Structures are given as structure tokens and as C-alpha cells.
Amino acid sequence: MSAQLPVFPLGTVLFPGLVLPLHIFEERYRELVRHLVSLPEGTPREFGVVAIRRGWEVLPPAGPAGGTPASGGVTLHEVGCTAELRQVTELADGRFDIVTVGRRRFRIAGVDEQSTPYLRARVEWLPEPTGSEDVADLLAPRVLAVFRQYLGLIRRGPEEIAEQLPEDPTVLSHLVAATAALTVEDRQRLLAAPDTARRLRAELRLLNREAALLRQVRAVPVPLAELAVAASPN
Template sequence: MTARLPVFPLGTVLFPGLVLPLHIFEERYRALVRHLLSLPEDAPREFGVVAIRAGWEVAPTGPDGQPLPGGDVTLHEVGCTAELRQVTERPDGGFDIVTVGKRRFRVADVDRDAEPYLTADVEWLPEPGGPDEVADLLAARVISVFRQYLGLIRADDEGLSEQLPEDPTVLSHLVAATAVLTVADRQRLLAIDDTAARLRAELRLLNREAALLRQVRAVPVPLAELASPPTPN
């Protein structure tokens, strides 16, 4: 079964249950927010967030403010819907919004012409239901390794460690969104349908990242000098 969604390309990956605040300044996405606000109160105010494979979050424009040719983006195949929770309109006509990730989907077809913003036909991906002994066991291991990992990347990890969820699926999404991973790593985790398989993948990634952090700390160079330059997103 497919559904039609407005689509917001971003240089990040959204996971179910995670909060995503956005500053909306491009006119095409202002139109998207206005469309969502115009829906009936009982209608789901959701749009799809899909990570960019190639291209730019902000479309290049000419002197007249219109998008230039070649500004299209290539999207990853799997995304997550963002449910509109809070909207603040700015004096310049833009919006500050707060959204929460809801459900995963696979992009079947993208329409670049029907609306000012992208729309897509999407297929909903299955979510696990019911108890899973394997996932429960893996969740306990992931919590242990994740706490060790947090101790390597920050001094104030105690508050987050105490708040780690026990539900394996919720935990898997939180770890994927919180760990310092590449977009490609996060995208692979989002695309995994099975919670146990996602937790296994996260164990491998956390062990890899912890080993790298220990190695970097052994190098007599300030961490700031090894950091990647910030992205404009």
C-alpha cells in the first residue's frame, strides 16, 4: 500500500520518536508548512524527511530568487515521517517548527512538479510488534557498550545514560540518532526492519567508534584539530 507525502530533503537522518526542530526559510518549504496547517485538525500533519545522497539542502537561486537549473537533489531510498508538533511564525514569513519522527517508509517515486516542494509515493515499512527475547538480550548489551562509548565522547554522559529506554526498538532508534555516526551509517540503520538486526549493527558500530576514540586520545594532538569542518546544515 502506498501513500503520497510531501518530502523535505535534509543532510541528516530522522528516526521514529526523535525530535527534529527546523527553521523554515525557503519559500517552497514555507508553502509546505502552510499546507500542513491548512489540513483538518484530525488529519495527520506529517511530511517525509529523507537524507540527501547528492545535492544541496538549499536550492541555488538566481538574482530573481528563482531556483537555478541543476539544483535537484538525489535522495536515499528510506526515510521517516516528521509529525508537526509546534509552529512559530516569524516576522519575515518563515517558520520555526518542532517535529517528531513517526514512521519509516521507502520512496517508490518522486514527483518534482506537482507542488512547489517535492512529493513522493511511499511504501510504509514494517515495525516490530510484541516481545522479542533476542532483541531484549541485545538491548542490554547495547546499553552497556553505549554507556562506555558516551564516557569516551563526553564528560556529562551520566544524565543521558540514566534515561536510556528499555524498549529495544526505541533504544535502537535513540542510539542511531545520538551516536556520532556518518549519514551513511545512520541511513543503513534506518533501513533495517528488524530491531535485533539493528541492535547487532549498532554494537559493531559502537565498538568501532570506541576503538577509534581510544586511538585518537593516544595521539598528542588536540581533538579540535582533528574535527571535521562544520557543514552548513
């Protein structure tokens, strides 16, 4: 089943269940926020976040997506995740600070460049099957164990890794993908994984790779604060 969805190109990858704060200053995206806020109560207030494959972090006013170069040389990935609007703060000059939460994955099937100042896309919703349930259930504890070891390598003290981590395979797969110090390309491949089992299997390889590098160089590649999702300008 397909649907029409406003699209917000960003230099990051959003996953279901993860928080994404944004600072909205460009007029076309202010209009998007005003549109979402004006929707009737009970209507999903969500837009699509799509990572930029190549080019500027903000698209020009019009341009195609889904792997086709846009004006200015911007190219978008085809798989994204919707961001559900949870909190809106309007500033005195008309800008917005918003807090969103990732909700559901989609694939771009076509782009509407004309009807609104911001991009709209025809999207196809992607299910989130576990794959082989037995395989996902077997992989989840292994990924959780390696993830804890990885956190122990990048965090300074045991108190920083004492938080409860999810045991549900799908939730765990999204959390690991969003919080490990991976490239946008790695994260995008994980987002596009067809099921939880394959995402967990890929994460096991990535975490083992990253942990081995950390043990070898005895250094953290980026400050811990940079691993969190920061407020992104539009």
C-alpha cells in the first residue's frame, strides 16, 4: 500500500523508536511544521526523514529523489523512516524547535516537486518482519553481549553502561544501528535490511569490527557526546 508523505532530507538516518530533535529555520520547513500542527486531533503528524546519499544537507526547492541526482548534485537514499511530531516550540522569530520519534520505514516510489514548497513523496510502507524468528531470537543475545562490550570500550566508567538495554530483537536492532559509531552508509544499509534477523547479523559483524579496532588503537574514534543524535539544522 502506498501513501503521500512530506519528505525532509537530512544528513542522518532515523530508526523506528529513536528520538530526533530538529531546529527548523528554513521557511518551507516552517510551513511543513505549521501544516502538521494544523492537522485534526488524532491524525498522525509525521513526515519522512531520508538520508542524503550525496550532496548538500538541504535540497534545493525542487529535485528528484530515490537515487536520481537533484539540482546541485543532491541524491537521496530510497529507504527512510517517518518522524512523528511529539513536541513543538515556536520561537519569537517564527523558527521552531521540535522533537520527533521515528515510527515506520518506507521506500520512495515517486516524488512530487510541485504541490508544496517542501518535497512530497509517494512511499511504500516496509514491514518489519523478524525473518526467521528462531534466528532472530538466537542472534539478539549475542548482539546484546557484543554491544555491551563495545559500550565498555567507548565509555569511561561502568556507571555509563548501566542502563537497561532492550531484549526484544527488533527494538535492539534499531537501537544498536542508531547509537553505535557507524557511518551513514552503514546505518542506511541497516535501515534497509529486509528483516530483523538480517539486521542483527550485520550488526554482529559491524560491532565485532568496531570493537577490534578500538582494542587495537586503544582510542575512541569520536567523543561520546557525538554518538547521541544531535539537533540537526534543516
